[in-house]
Amino acid sequence: MVGQGRRKIEIKKIEKKKSLLVTFSKRRASLFKKVEILSKLSGANIAIIVQSPGGKIFAAGAGAPINSILERYLAAATSSSNSSGSSISNVDEDFENSKRIVEFVENNDKDIEDWIEEYMGAMEDLENIMNC
Numbered sequence: 001m002v003g004q005g006r007r008k009i010e011i012k013k014i015e016k017k018k019s020l021l022v023t024f025s026k027r028r029a030s031l032f033k034k035v036e037i038l039s040k041l042s043g044a045n046i047a048i049i050v051q052s053p054g055g056k057i058f059a060a061g062a063g064a065p066i067n068s069i070l071e072r073y074l075a076a077a078t079s080s081s082n083s084s085g086s087s088i089s090n091v092d093e094d095f096e097n098s099k100r101i102v103e104f105v106e107n108n109d110k111d112i113e114d115w116i117e118e119y120m121g122a123m124e125d126l127e128n129i130m131n132c
Helices: 017-042 066-084 087-131
Strands: 046-051 057-062
Touching (some): 017 046, 017 057, 046 066, 057 066
Antiparallel strands (some): 046 057
16 A cells, blocks of 8 residues: 655635644644754754734743843843844844744745654664674
8 A cells, every 4th residue: 555645735814713722732742852952963052932813922942041042132132222222123134034044944844844754763873783
């Protein structure tokens, strides 16, 4: 039997409330796991804040405490807006960069997991060779 493989799904708003909440919960958990993986792989300090469809706020951080990451971001944003006088353009630039990052993570989601699996398998093989 041949598997379906990865299929493109149409990205559109989910109309059914229950399905929306379940999808949000699963995607949020997956997103927070990706934050941890990206931080471990790259050494980056990452903070993410998400508001659920019900209005509840969720936050996650990796690499450093979320408060320190946010404080550094706000300090940098404040100093750059004071020096350039154009905080809106900085926000627009940050938004565009964030969109590119989200697209990259979505497109490379499976690739990262495959790479980690291959890496772990290679490490096990190496340990087996060393123990023989």
